[in-house]
Amino acid sequence: MTTDRQTFTDALLTCEECGVEFIWTITQQRKLAEQGAALEPPARCPACQRLAAPAGHQRGRVKWYNRTKGWGFITLTNGDEIFVHRSGLAQGVDSLRDGELVEFAVEQTARGPQAVDTHPLPMDEPSDSARYPARNP
Ligand SMILES: [Zn+2]
DSSP states (O other): OOOOOOOOOOEEEEOTTTOOEEEEOHHHHHHHHHHTOOOOOOSSOHHHHHHOOOTTEEEEEEEEEETTTTEEEEEETTSOEEEEEGGGBOTTOOOOOTTOEEEEEEEEETTEEEEEEEEEOOOOOTTHHHHSOOOOO
């Protein structure tokens, strides 16, 4: 228990990215306060926060990746799929796992768009795999 006198209330916010309404819970606010972070309401819903990528990069989930063949597909947040080749993996990444959340840049090639600089994102939420179950082809 913290001893500060600040009171928290659940706040209903609208995501500026996707327009969905989401609740900024007391628990989340308290966590911020405990971390000593500024108590500013998030502009985006939890899903968008997790899926937002740095400029020039996108995030998606590995639909499947065949390590032997050295290629596979990533499902983007808009439902499109993008090809990923072994040569498009970031340095130090030798394979991708099905269902894995990845970040990548998109490069236009003669054969269409291709993911480059692809690297997995750390999984810090245990509920994540439940929300996005991996599906094998
Ligand atoms: Zn959103």
